Amino acid sequence: MALHEQNIRLTFGLKLRQLRQEKGLSLQTLSQQTGISVSYLNEIEKGKKYPKADKIAALADALEVSYDWLVSLQLHPKLAPLAELLQSNLLQELPLDVLGIDKAKLIELLADAPAKLSAFVSTVVEISRNYDMQVEQFFFSVLRSYQEMHDNYFEDLEEAAADFRKRYLQNATTNSHTLAKVLSEQSGIRVIYEDFQDKSLHALRSVFIPKKRLLIINSRLSEAQRRFVLARELGFAYLALSPRPYTFSWVTVSAFEEVLNNFKASYFAGALLLPASDLLPQIEHLFALPAWQPDAWLELLGRYVVTPETLLHRFTNLLPHFLGLQELFFLRFSMDTASQKVLLTKEMHLGQLHNPHATALHEHYCRRWVSLQVLRSMQNQPHEGYLCDAQISEYIDSPNRYWVLTMARSLYPTPATLSSVSIGILVNDQARQKIHFLENAQLQRRAVGETCERCSAFDCKERVAPPLVLTQKQNNQARLQALQALIQRYEQS
Template sequence: MEQDYIKLIFGLKLKQIRTERGLSLYGLSKLSGLSKSYLNEIEKGKKYPKPDKIVLLSEHLDIPYDDLVSLKLDKNLAPIGEILQSKLLKEIPLELFGIKENTLIDLISNAPQKITAFISTIIEIAKNYNFSKESFYLASVRSFQEANNNFFEDLEQAVLSCAKTYQIDLAKKINTEELEDILVEEFHYTINNDELEAHSELDNLRSIFIPKSKTLLITKSIDDAQRAFIYAKELGYNYLNIKDRPYTFSWIAFDQFDEVLNNFYASYFAGALIIPRQSLVRQIKALFAKKKFKSKDFLSLLAYHNASPESVYQRLTNILPKDFNLKNLFFLRFSHKKGTADYILNKELHLAKHQSPRARENNEHYCRRWASLKVLDAMGESGSEHEFEIQISNYPQESKQYLILASATADPFKADRFRSISIGIELNSQLRRKVNFLEDESLKTVDVGVTCERCSILDCDVRQAHPTILRAEQKELKTAKVVSEVQEKYSK
């Protein structure tokens, strides 16, 4: 364990013992003969006393020397010890969120019991929701994206610089062979298209990179757009000089936070390379300028780039906030198996915190009126390669509306499984200024909820469960109102 944390644990224990003995810093100073300022620095984790000073504290606080220097903490401070020993504070780059590690340590040392209670609560919630280390890391990256409106100028400039360096024409559709040539010629990659096919256990992986030999194992079953993304991502790792990274795609596990963050950086780089900002902005402006929305116009935008629909939707979350000032938006990705009632929300991004569609509801039924679920059902019925839906989703309980664009495609690796991606943009004055087709009469408005258990739409023909949570909340409000009325009656 790092010396700073050893100091902090000793300081926490000393402060706890002193407080239990009913001593102030001044009182312990008089008792031990050590200065008040010196004791204060010990308790804040800034200094570690020499053995003779520890002997003095041991004698005057009536606690064995070994107990005082032990790194074992009692149950009240144990959660803090777990956090410190896990080196979680070192793994997460707190500076990304404007937090200095010393500030956090000072906070812990100044209010250890309150911080302990808070940490214990977080741990308990994480256990109840099966919140893994990877989930925590991914949530941290998502918060980082949201704090920056999911736009990173340095990565955008890196893509432009890379294109100039290797003479990639961003005005044309990205060519997969060209990206492969750059990896082979400039970074000495070997591309192997056969090895993964020999292992049925690896059928859920698209690629594996072996750094020692710079071999990229890539599955044959992917289409050209998926291959282009993998190549662009590998180019991103190399051009950005990223060392700590996952070596499988999709990832299996993350050992440290830097791998998660760097995976995001490389993915952002790949999306910005395959779907250049300048051309996408031009296309969006042309789409928004139309007085009538036609699905074929949006589908043409999706097909223009050598990218999957999901990559384009993801790229929209970079471009819309920055170039159109449409910051109140969300992105959702669902997975669904044909013939089941399970719709799993496995990826989300919310640039405005008040947006409702989230993956937080435990064992509840997401609203079947969402466009992102409708396209999944349509995929199961039609058997087509791509289903698209547009609607204005009206949330009556929140008095908010969102313009929703949603697409569904088949999962290339699993039979009878589909994925949907959707983007929702809050319908406000800014969106009305930017988008002409909002007045199109063919654009339908649909009342939606979040989950059936919380929904007040009583005439819903696709409801999956009774509004049990909503009724419980309403009952509590009525009870509180009657209690208030009774109190007022007998207070006169």
Template structure:
């Protein structure tokens, strides 16, 4: 076991023995002659006492020396030992949420049986949901983003420093050639556009970075926007001195949470460089001040940057909460395999509150009335060359919530027969209506939507692809509970 865990186990045992004897830290300090602060640091796992101090503690507490130094824990502390030895706490990015590991150990130590039962339950839930280690990391990252409204001032500032250092005009579109020049001249990169395509099974990869030779392998099929984003990420790794990083895009596997976090930081940096904050705020302000909705206006804003639709929509999730105080929003990415009847929610982000929809584990069918799915179907039917766009107001059944949802769909260039859509939804509120001048009652078509067919109560739905069996099961349970309550009341 690592030294820190040995310290933690010793501290837990000491605290348990002390409390079993109804001794305060002050009292233990008096009978041992050791300072209260020193004893407190031992119990928190910050210090491991020397042999002479352990002898004093053992004699004062009337316990065998061997028992005190043994790594074997009593029955009620055994679950903590298992948690420590499994190193699960190392997998959880506690520091992102302002939690110290020792504080968590303290919580566990105060009610070991209950906390162990809780952790066991969480693990079983994770197994039922087929939650992988990578999924856990990504869920932690998503929570971190949501806790900060997906806006990070320090990265925004780093982008401006970088632009100034390398004389990049953030008022003009950034090209891959300019960023490539910086990578080659400043960071000694070698760019290889042929090697990656020699391997048939690497068709999904856009790039591989080889650290030993500082070589960046690029797929020949990437677009100018994708190449610019890849270069911007590489510059982020170098400019921010990030060493613990991923070497492929898309990622194949994560070795640690730090890699997940650093991948996010580099991606955020790239998006902020390609779509600068000040420029985007100015353009969005002009758009929102228009009295009438003009679809081409938004299209022109997107095309004014050298970016993909996904990068642009992702960037909106940074800027809208911070600059316009539009915080009740969600971001979704759906994928759909041609010829199949299913849609997969492959990426999601919810700012401020947990808006529907969310990824589900039961293979239920997402509502076909969503604009996210409609734009995919529209793209397939009309055979757009680049993207299909859609916008609607989604009004959720059995809910007060309505969302203005913008969506675009296109082909996945790296996965044959796969279509995808990117959507951003903004909660309709008085604040949103004040911010967006063209948002009137009849500006956009309104659609009553559910979450999944299996839980939806909308009747005579032409788009329904599955019966609402889950909803009917719940309604039946509610009726039984109501009847049982009446029977009980009748005998009182």
């Protein structure tokens, strides 16, 4: 991998600083010995400048090292983790601007305290290894933070979708044939359908071949899935997003820009298929009903010809921004019907919510969640299409209550996998004003936990694992209290 120019400058600066300090030389002294100004030396050490050959030669003589060694990328062994970070080009891949971090200031910080930061980097790398965290997982985590920072509402993408609809589409329920035609006419992208024969490709929705301007869509997809794939591709083209992934779903992740651009194209697709001006009145009407009516919510899927995930994810765009329902979460689970294994495959929290936080390695999610109940219902009963359910989830050992809406379906084009998507809205005064049926007795209420390993409901019939994490936490707390009592007894004697 070619090392980025900025990282070459930083590596040289770190090495120069390290050697100067080992020799006990101040910047002023080194300046006098080399004829290089103090300000220029300072900029070199901070990775802002890279000296010309004559200045490198002068520095090598003053520091009593060879020219070749000074320009090499080798750092002191104590700085090995930092050297590994620089040589990996990870600093260029990290989406620091998205997180509001000035890359220049971070580089200056690296130059000011390299040994301490090297130890920190080493610790972070070790943690990521222990949790088997890959770079792409980090990218997706950053994307979630980016969405949460903006309440998952992006005005520029909303306007772009509205502008596209006004120019090329008049009917919000435009079918896949029409979308493919617009894609061909406006972007020169041809669409074909293929039944991916190779088993390893069954889960793919689509493949884009840029050299041929060809979009290959899995012929097993439903009409709702096809429409989203095409609307997403229209987003890539209309917004001129690059770099971008060429498969849907993900196969490889090369850079954060791909992840961010994929999100933008997907957001565009949701806004295109579910215009806020049309969907918001429908949501407000359903919220105003005196009782929970699952069939009425399922009718939205038919009205807009979208998948449950597209619909509920669109809710996360609109509810905080337009209805003031800012404290909400979104969860997506998948269940393999053969192994019965349940995986959390997407999670997002808005409004600084930390409960429920469903990410838990090798733990068992609470089976009282409506998200999991609806998966079991779909498996145990022959259902075609979708299932919809809701409940008031009262979290054990927490004052928080949520109205949770869940929709489930078979995860085509892999029908042996079931999927549920859920949106949970914190029950507070704002929610009670907007959602009239929250106190209706018809709506089921359940005391729920997060995972069995962390739950204090010892008499729970649905429990599938002992509360090991909770017990350990309680034991540690008891030990701390006993220690404080022991110390206090002797201090007072």
